[in-house]
Amino acid sequence: MRRREYSEEFRRDAVKQVVENGYGIMETAERLGMHHDSLRNWIKKYKSPEAELETKKSEDASAEIKRLQKELKRVTEERDILKKAAAYFASNPN
Incomplete structure (x- = not known):
């Protein structure tokens, strides 16, 4: 085999x-x-204790990655809104 x-x-x-x-x-x-x-x-x-520690670190890293991805999405959406607002005010000076 x-x-x-x-x-x-x-x-x-x-x-x-x-x-x-x-x-x-x-x-x-x-x-x-x-x-x-x-x-x-x-x-x-x-x-083993070492493996459990490694698993915990891996889970913490995954949670941090998910948190950062969420934050990146929010910040990107905010940036897009600000771009649209800037374009609007630049084209309408009143």
Whole structure:
């Protein structure tokens, strides 16, 4: 059997199904088409304090990105409104 490479996101989601949703390791591994030992190793890896800290940092970064995207959208809309207002007042001197 050929060795498969799994993305980091896939690994985290698989671990989450077992840890947070309470599914069994064997059941989850079979459903995902992988060996149960791989899933067991991922669970050990992601439950370590370092991994939890890294996950927290990643979640914080994602939240910050979403916040900044929202702010950028608002500022862009404000800028567009100001451009239209400036164009209006420039064409109507009264």
